[in-house]
Amino acid sequence: MRNLDIATLRSLQAVAEYGAVTRAAEALNMTQSALSMQMKRLEDVFDQAMLVKQGRGVVLSDFATELLLEARKLVALNDAIMARFTGRRPEGRLRVGLTSDWLFNRVAQAVRAFRQDNAGIDLIINDGRSKDLRVEMKRGDHDVILTTEFEAPPGAIHLAKLDLAWVGAVGGKVWMQRPLPIANSPQCAYTPVGLAALDKAGIEWLQTVSDGGKDTWRVLAAADLGITILPRGIAHPGLEAIDHGGALPPLPPTWLNVYVADGPARCLAADFAGYLRRAVCEVAAAA
Known part of the structure; x- marks a missing residue:
């Protein structure tokens, strides 16, 4: 049996959140080499790769993605124990759910900006499919969520409407x-x-996709083994919108919606939604 190092798990969580070792290291106030060494320690413990290169950046491996689900629980428990027995508690907590399609650079930058402006807030980030996030919010798991949907239902804060494209x-x-x-x-x-x-x-x-990790379809599409669907304006390494000249049918637009839950964190969640709005509007303008 080996003991897990909370610091390495916290670093894994940061890499997942920021999508790059450099940005994650900056957020944790550590050097890139130190964070890379922590990832290496995790690889040694589990004999599994933690990070996979994608273009100029990195993404979590399928194994690391599964590990992250449990790591978040352990990090949260560690922080709760420290807060209880040291008396040092965060000023507040905000639970954020982001649909995976929109965990791109500008949204990560919005999260970072919010952290810098609200250093005393315990920010908990999770990603998931839009329909799952809606269910989880009703269950009380999130204070604010960002979704992509084909409608703009009542209660949603509509950030932008983007066209879908064959990619x-x-x-x-x-x-x-x-x-x-x-x-x-x-x-x-x-x-x-x-x-x-x-x-x-x-x-x-x-x-062409049935089982496999959530990035399997990106690999197949980038290898020219199939085409996929993405909102315009989102850059993915090795992929581009297809200039098919009308050979493929048009696709409907997609809405970017934010939902803010009622509760003690409502004001904080609404503030966070403003950071998301600025990030999304930049993407929408580029598209």
């Missing part, structure tokens, strides 16, 4: 194949909408 490998040709290979997770909310559009247009398709 494939840079310079790819697979979009011209028939049946058309679709590299989109079956669990993604965009998948049934895209498939319905193809069916309506009479375009035969086949699903």
Whole structure:
């Protein structure tokens, strides 16, 4: 048996939040080499890779993503114990849920800006699918969530509306194949909408993603083994919007919505929503 180091788990959580070792190290006030050494310690403990290179950055491996779910619980328990027995407690706590599609650089920067302006706030970040986040908020698990949806329902704070696009490998040709290979997770909310559009247009398709990690579809699309669906304006290494000249059917727009839960953290959550609004508006303007 080996003991887990809370500091290494906290670093893993920061890398997941900021999407890069450099930014995570800055947020934790440590050097990049020190954080990298902590990731190496975790790899030695579990004999599994923690980080996977993606373009110029890194993402968590499938194993690290699973580990993160338990690591968050352990870090939170550690902080609760320290607060109880030392008397040092945060000024408040904010539980944030972000849909995975929108954990991109500008949103991470918004989270960082909020942290810097609210140093005494215990900020807990989780990601998930939009429909799951809505359910979890009703259950009381989140104070504020950012979702992507095909509607702007009552109670939502509407940040922006972006067009969806068929996306494939840079310079790819697979979009011209028939049946058309679709590299989109079956669990993604965009998948049934895209498939319905193809069916309506009479375009035969086949699903290339079934099981695997949540980034499997990005790998397949970047390898020109299928096409996927993304909102315009979001850059992913190796992927670009397909200039199909009308050969593929149009897709509906998607809404970026924020929901703020009633409760003691409502004012704080509304403040955090303002940081998200600024970040999202920058992306929407670029799109």
